[in-house]
Amino acid sequence: MEFFESDCFGMHRLYEEEQQHWDYYNMGLHDETYHDESDITNQEVQNENSDIGYDADDDDAQTGEEQEDGTPQEQQGHRRANREMSLDEKRQLDEILVNMEGDSLPFGFLSKLAKKHKVHISTTTRWFQVIKKHLGEGIVIDARTKKLGKTGPKLKVYLDEWLVSVPLYKRTTERSYAAALHVSSSVIHRLKKGRLRTHTSTNHPALTDNHKIARLKWVLSFMNPIPAVGDPTFRDMQYTIHIDEKWFYLNPETRTFYPLPNEQDPYRAQQSKRFKLKAMFMGMVGKPLYDNNKNLLHDGKYGLFPFVKYEIAKKKSKNRDKGTLEHKGSPVC
Known part of the structure; x- marks a missing residue:
């Protein structure tokens, strides 16, 4: 009985903490006002990593984590067409320099800037740390990406021998063809734009x-x-x-008919x-x-x-x- 009462008390406390989290989130205070111990620890780790430099891959990884968790970046449904900011968009972050007061910014400025450019708040926070570092070292602020060479997923090559290995009776639809090759049907759909062709086969008389x-x-x-x-x-x-x-x-x-919108459908x-x-x-x-x-x-x-x-x-x-x-x-x- 004592174990049951303590378990209920613990569940009630967890429910109150979760409800408090959602209250702060709905009031818009989740990024500036309310921080628990885990948030403070994560912020310290981010500050240490920001001293090393800016890495655009972190933006992609964090953006992917937000999307996998099901938390949308913008509740209004306005999402960026590209996951990474372009050079011109990064140069528009000069508002940080204009509004800087020493080594700090006004309360809630980074959150508003993130909503304006439709990015995560960690992106504007990271650029604020980069700007402070470059100003402290007395060097020019470099907004270029740190990615070297070709980035993005590698181009997959599909050999003709691999595509022809599937018999013709399994190559009648995109889904059956993809299932035989153990790939997604979207792969077959993309291959139809240059590699594969559509052929309609008809029965011919069997001549002796x-x-x-x-x-x-x-x-x-x-x-x-x-x-x-x-x-x-x-x-x-x-x-x-x-x-x-x-x-x-x-x-x-x-049979095909062309009636007016107010006409009844013909019955045959x-x-x-x-x-x-x-x-x-x-x-x-x-x-x-x-x-x-x-x-x-x-x-x-x-x-x-x-x-x-x-x-x-x-x-x-x-x-x-x-x-x-x-x-x-x-x-x-």
């Missing part, structure tokens, strides 16, 4: 040797008699008509989705015909003829009255 021979004979049948001298030629097919049949559904599965229904109403048409086309003066005689479009028959309804039904002329599909032999 007999099919190929029959097709070759059919093509050779359009050749003119082979002359004794010169290359063989094909017929100009000037008087050849191409005929083909085509099925058309009277009520397609999907059919008796069966498996046995759809369809009709066969025969199309006839040929080459356009011209005379010797290149005047058009015929455009080559002979017509599109339906295979239907027209009958008069002998009985009345719910769809039409008796005597209505209707068309029905005609069998094709």
Whole structure:
């Protein structure tokens, strides 16, 4: 029982301390007024490290820690486009020199300056320490970055052998391709901008040797008699008509309409989705015909003829009255 009471008392004390922390944070006093022992220790360590010099990597690391903890830098949602300040932005920190009173600044000045430039308060504090150090040594304040050479993540190289190692049936989508390579799908999306290409594959007829021979004979049948001298030629097919049949559904599965905003969506229904109403048409086309003066005689479009028959309804039904002329599909032999 005594252990339970002491445990409850400890939890209540921790709750009061956490509530006090949040009260200071909401009042805007979390960076200047309220500091516990751990904050004082951390500030002393930062002051010792600031004497060594400025390191831009610390800004990146601290910024990353703030983002990983889920604490936003700006509650209004205004975040910097770049994690690191540019040289021109660093030169705008000359407000520190203008407002310096000896070796100190007015109360809350660094916090307001951090909000103005949308950076963490540790960044302005670090630059204040650098400015004081340079002024004490009597040297020019250097705002350039201390990073040498190329910075940032190293460019990853993806070999063609590694990309081709995945079979084609696993390279149909970005997610399946990335899962086979054990990488993120964003990697495949970036590779599509130069390394990979999109190809739409269609099924082709599986031709046998007999099919190929029959097709070759059919093509050779359009050749003119082979002359004794010169290359063989094909017929100009000037008087050849191409005929083909085509099925058309009277009520397609999907149709696109362009109604007005105040119009109702059209409602379509059919008796069966498996046995759809369809009709066969025969199309006839040929080459356009011209005379010797290149005047058009015929455009080559002979017509599109339906295979239907027209009958008069002998009985009345719910769809039409008796005597209505209707068309029905005609069998094709």
